[in-house]
Amino acid sequence: MEYLxxxxxxxxxxxxxxxxxxxTVGFTGLLSITQAAFYxxxxxxTAILLTSYGMNFFLSILVGMFxxxxxxxxxxxxxxxxxxxxxxxxxxxxxxxxxxxxLNWQSLTRGPLGIPGISKPELFGLDFNENIVFLGLVTIFxxxxxxxxxxxxxxxxxxxxxxxxxxxKVIQVYGYNxxxxxxxxxxxxxxxxSIAGAFFASYITYVDPSSFALxxxxxxxxxxxxxxxxxxxxxxxxxxxxxxxxxxxxFVGFSSDIAAQxxxxxxxxxxxxxxxxxxxxxxxxxxx
Amino acid sequence: MAKNNSIILKIVxxxxxxxxxxxxxxxxxxxxxxxxxPIKIGYIGxxxxxxxxxxxxxxxxxxxxVSEANAKGGIDGRQIELLIEDDQYLTKNTxxxxxxxxxxxxxKILLVASYGGMFAVKDRxxxxxxxxxxxxxxxxxxxxxxxxxxxxxxxxxxxxxxxAGQMLDEGRETAGIMYSTKxxxxxxxxxxxxxxxxxxxxxxxxxxxxxxxxxxxxxxxKLKEMEVFVLLGHDEVGLIMKQVGxxxxxxxxxxxxxxxxxxxxxxxxxxxxxxxxxxxxxxxKNQKAKEFNDKFTKLVxxxxxxxxTTHPAYDxxxxxTDVVLPKTKSTDADKVKxxxxxxxxxxxxxxxxxxxxxxxxxxxxxxxxxMGGVPVKI
Numbered sequence: 001m002e003y004l005x006x007x008x009x010x011x012x013x014x015x016x017x018x019x020x021x022x023x024t025v026g027f028t029g030l031l032s033i034t035q036a037a038f039y040x041x042x043x044x045x046t047a048i049l050l051t052s053y054g055m056n057f058f059l060s061i062l063v064g065m066f067x068x069x070x071x072x073x074x075x076x077x078x079x080x081x082x083x084x085x086x087x088x089x090x091x092x093x094x095x096x097x098x099x100x101x102x103l104n105w106q107s108l109t110r111g112p113l114g115i116p117g118i119s120k121p122e123l124f125g126l127d128f129n130e131n132i133v134f135l136g137l138v139t140i141f142x143x144x145x146x147x148x149x150x151x152x153x154x155x156x157x158x159x160x161x162x163x164x165x166x167x168x169k170v171i172q173v174y175g176y177n178x179x180x181x182x183x184x185x186x187x188x189x190x191x192x193x194s195i196a197g198a199f200f201a202s203y204i205t206y207v208d209p210s211s212f213a214l215x216x217x218x219x220x221x222x223x224x225x226x227x228x229x230x231x232x233x234x235x236x237x238x239x240x241x242x243x244x245x246x247x248x249x250x251f252v253g254f255s256s257d258i259a260a261q262x263x264x265x266x267x268x269x270x271x272x273x274x275x276x277x278x279x280x281x282x283x284x285x286x287x288x
Numbered sequence: 289m290a291k292n293n294s295i296i297l298k299i300v301x302x303x304x305x306x307x308x309x310x311x312x313x314x315x316x317x318x319x320x321x322x323x324x325x326p327i328k329i330g331y332i333g334x335x336x337x338x339x340x341x342x343x344x345x346x347x348x349x350x351x352x353x354v355s356e357a358n359a360k361g362g363i364d365g366r367q368i369e370l371l372i373e374d375d376q377y378l379t380k381n382t383x384x385x386x387x388x389x390x391x392x393x394x395x396k397i398l399l400v401a402s403y404g405g406m407f408a409v410k411d412r413x414x415x416x417x418x419x420x421x422x423x424x425x426x427x428x429x430x431x432x433x434x435x436x437x438x439x440x441x442x443x444x445x446x447x448x449x450x451x452a453g454q455m456l457d458e459g460r461e462t463a464g465i466m467y468s469t470k471x472x473x474x475x476x477x478x479x480x481x482x483x484x485x486x487x488x489x490x491x492x493x494x495x496x497x498x499x500x501x502x503x504x505x506x507x508x509x510k511l512k513e514m515e516v517f518v519l520l521g522h523d524e525v526g527l528i529m530k531q532v533g534x535x536x537x538x539x540x541x542x543x544x545x546x547x548x549x550x551x552x553x554x555x556x557x558x559x560x561x562x563x564x565x566x567x568x569x570x571x572x573k574n575q576k577a578k579e580f581n582d583k584f585t586k587l588v589x590x591x592x593x594x595x596x597t598t599h600p601a602y603d604x605x606x607x608x609t610d611v612v613l614p615k616t617k618s619t620d621a622d623k624v625k626x627x628x629x630x631x632x633x634x635x636x637x638x639x640x641x642x643x644x645x646x647x648x649x650x651x652x653x654x655x656x657x658x659m660g661g662v663p664v665k666i
Contacts, residue, residue, distance in 0.1 A: 002391035002416075006384065103469045104496065112475040114379075116407035204379055206407040208472065211379055250373065250388055260335035260374035 005131045009203055011243045012138035013196045016145045018223040018235035020192030025221065026229035027153050028185050029165030031084070034075075034091035035220045037098035038068045038190040040212030042197025044102065047115040047207045057121035061198045065191040072190030076183045083168075095214050102209035114208025118201050138199055142236075145192055149232045152188070161185055162230070226274060228284030237282055245270060326369035327362070327619055329354065329605065330389040332382055333401030333424070339377035339471060341522070342424060342597055343401055345588070347372055349598035350399065352583050353605035363613045371395055377471065379404040383412075390416050396619035399423050399604055401597075403430075403472045410435050419621040421628075423601035425473065426650045433647035436621055438628060440607075440641060441600045442568050443650035444473060448480025450566040451518060451542045454655040454666065455485065462491045463542070464511025466504065466528060468521035469496050477520050477544065497521070504528045508535060519543045526555030533559040540564070545594060545653070553661055560661075566653040567663055568596050570637055577637040600651065603636035 021035045045064035049055040055063075079090045102109050109115065121128040121137065128134045152158050163171040164178050172178055201207045219242070227238020246267050254262040278284075331350055333343030354370045362368055371393050373385035382405025389395040396417065400406055401424040413420045413436045422430050426439035455463060463485060467478040482492045493514055495507035501524070508531060511517065517532065517539045519525045525543050532539055541560070545567040546552055553560050570577030580602055585591050592598040608624070611631060616623040631649075634641040643649045656663040 003387040006387040006391075010380070010384070112469050112472045114404055114407065114472065116410070200380075204383060204408045205411055206379060206404055208379065208404045209469075210377075210404065210471070247384060247388070250385075259372065263374065264336050 002131060005135050007244060007247055008135050009131065009138050009199075011240050012135065012142040013199050013203070014220070014223060014239035014243055015142045015236045016196040016199070017193055017220050018227065018239045019142075019145045019149045019232060020189040020196070021220050022224045022229065022232065022235040023149060023152065023161075023185050023192070024189040026224055026231070026235070027158060027165065028161045028182060030079075030182060030186065031088040032079075032091040032186070032189075033088055033214070033217045033221060034095040034098075035189070035193050036212045036214065036216035037095045038072060038193035039197040039200070039216065039220075040098060040102055040207075040209070041068045041071065042194025043201040043207045043212065044109055044115070044197075045194070046198040046201040047118045048108065050118050050202070051115055056123075057119070057198070057202055058123060061195055064194040064198050068190045068194035069187050072187045073183065076186035076190075079186070080179050080182055092214065092217075095217050099209055099213055102212060109209070112209060114206055116206045118205045118207065120202055120205075134203060138203075141195060141199065145195070146232055146236065149192075149235075152185075153230075153232070157181070157184075165230075222271070225281055225284075226271065228281030231281075231283045234281055234283035241282075324366075326367045327613060328369045328371060328393060328395045328397070329608065330371045330373065330393070330395035330398040331401075331601075332373045332375050332385045332389070332398060332405065334377035335372070335374035337376035337378075341593060342377070343374070345584075345592045345594065346401060346423060346597045346601040348584060348588055349580075349592070349602040350605050352580070352587060353602050353609065357605075357609035363609065364617055368609060375402050375405055377402050377405075379408050381405075383408050386412060390418050396621055397421070397608065397624060399601060401425075401601070406430055406437065410437055413437060413621075417621045419619075419624050419628075421604050423604045424597060426648055427476075428646070428648070431647040433625065433629065433645065436625060438625070438643060438647035438649070440604050440638070440643075440649040441651060442596045442653055444476045445480035446650070446652045447477045447544055447566040448482070449484045450653050450655050451564070452481050452484035452488070452490070454564055455516060455542060456488050456490065460490070460515050460540075462513070462515045463493075463518050464514030464516070465492060465494045465518040465520065466507050466511065467494070467496050468524070469498055470522070474520040474544075478518075481518060481520075497524075502527060504531050505535065508532055508537070512537060514539075516540045516542055522546050523549055523551045523555060526552035526557075526560060529556040529559040529563070533557070545596065547658055548663055549593065560658055563658045564666070565656055565658065565663070567656045568651055568653045569663065570595060570599055571639060574637065574639065576635065580637045596651070596653075599637045603634075603638050603641060606636060607631055607634055607641065 017039060024030050024032045042064040045067055046060040049060040075094050079087055082090050103111055128137050160176055160181050164181060168178050223238040223242050224235050228234030249263045249266055331347060333346060334340050335343045354368045357368050371389055373389060375381035375385050382402045386409045398418060398420045400420050400422055403425055406422055420437050422439040422441060424441050426441035426443050427445055431437055431439045465478050467474040485492055493511055495510055497504055497507060519528050519541055525546060529541055541563040543563055543565045545565060547560055547563055547565050581591060612624055612627040615627050629643050632642045638651050641649050655666045657666050
């Protein structure tokens with residue numbers, strides 16, 4: 001049961017991440033490969049505030065959201081000058097910069113040594129030390145992220161985002177300030193990701209830079225591509241599939257000599273097959 | 289839309305059924321935890337990915353130790369069952385592997401060979417009454433007997449101290465460090481070297497590099513005023529040596545045991561000769577180590593790439609199966625831990641093993657020099 005709960009918690013955390021990236025990539029058409037940076041910022045803010053200052057977990061989430069929001073505003077402003085592939089490259093570079101900061105600002109982040117001993121959340125005397133309770137908390141936040149994403153994309157604001165994705169120049173002709181829309185959704189996506197980071201830090205109780213490398217951004221992107229871009233259910237479904245699949249493969253009876261390697265090969269093969277037969281993703285409404 | 293919903297339902301239902309069958313089935317049928325059925329020992333470490341070299345040979349060493357115990361009839365007639373999980377040296381995966389082994393397979397004794405992962409499962413081990421032994425890194429940060437974490441491995445910090453000591457013996461006063469940020473290991477070595485060298489008046493400049501880097505000339509040029517280069521990385525250390533040579537510098541190199549790797553030496557292109565490095569290898573007179581090496585070579589078709597990954601892992605399982613489990617007759621974490629902490633001067637392939645009350649059984653590295661591609665003890 002604990003193992004299932006653990007997988008459930010990871011699905012919850014990655015659902016928030018996928019929903020956050022879907023707002024930027026799926027609904028707005030901005031190919032961002034930097035979500036792990038904001039995820040990491042949220043995780044490190046929580047780790048530092050909880051271990052060094054004894055701050056409440058929920059307050060640390062708010063601080064993480066604020067810091068991610070400010071940084072994403074600055075980065076988004078810079079990236080707004082780019083389109084398409086150039087935007088992707090710029091965001092890619094930002095992920096590398098943040099990763100390098102995690103690694104090299106040793107007085108703050110302890111560099112590659114990471115920060116251990118991060119505590120679980122507490123609220124009004126209620127602690128979330130039991131994993132089942134923690135799962136409940138993550139599920140509530142994932143649900144809130146889902147509902148908020150649905151609200152955003154179904155609002156008039158969301159319709160403008162989709163219009164920007166389809167043809168930015170046309171929507172500009174109608175007098176819309178597309179920079180404002182793109183920047184706003186980029187910041188919202190970043191703050192969502194920082195919430196996921198806070199949960200990750202508190203759940204795993206340890207953070208180090210390797211958890212927020214570029215490969216993690218690509219993994220989150222793979223989740224929404226597999227689940228289907230521009231569909232919130234698809235983002236959650238993608239997180240579910242990509243988290244549970246490698247775990248299921250632990251139970252396939254490969255010989256111990258090749259089990260680890262075969263897991264990787266099988267995992268990759270399944271993804272390739274899925275993309276061959278569903279290039280738009282499982283529930284996709286938009287293709288990159 | 290209806291078609292989409294149908295896809296969701298089919299996929300989710302399929303995965304849920306599979307999950308319940310696998311996880312639930314294992315949980316129900318794997319309840320022979322302590323008194324009956326095989327005695328389970330788990331191993332979590334990097335078996336794939338860029339850090340696989342730290343785990344792939346260690347698994348073979350553990351398999352040899354387990355097969356030896358089973359060949360002798362196991363423990364009171366109970367066979368030892370080894371369960372292996374790959375974590376790719378990623379913290380998140382270590383936790384997943386831990387939860388699978390502990391909660392589904394009901395394993396109570398685990399060897400965990402991932403630095404960050406150790407910290408992530410520390411509190412879980414205490415909560416779940418699981419004993420964890422680290423066969424790869426051993427220092428005061430890792431071991432915590434009160435939290436069921438022990439270690440039998442080379443002491444990471446001893447590498448830095450050995451290099452600093454040798455450098456001071458040679459009368460060197462300045463050193464330029466280049467270390468890989470791939471994992472915590474090299475950062476720890478760099479830190480311990482810096483502390484030891486500076487404590488004796490030495491001057492140190494530090495540069496880092498990323499795992500994927502293949503051009504190190506910027507860092508090399510920044511450190512060019514330093515007397516010697518301390519290179520802390522994996523096979524790419526050979527490439528750094530070559531680039532130092534290409535830049536026309538003639539610097540003495542100090543590094544870790546990874547320079548014994550044939551790939552690193554090939555990359556170095558001859559510049560590696562005379563390199564001083566901290567290394568651990570079994571005592572040539574240690575008969576048990578010789579026998580282990582022969583068995584390993586017979587099983588794998590070559591000797592261990594890094595003895596510091598294989599020998600401690602082998603000793604951990606041998607101590608468990610030869611000394612501890614015959615006394616405890618169960619995998620109860622408290623009982624096994626108590627017996628392990630009583631181990632004094634166990635004659636293993638790593639030498640004489642003694643656990644401190646904090647749970648440490650550190651192995652000290654020594655200074656070697658590379659001569660004709662072969663390590664020669666200084």
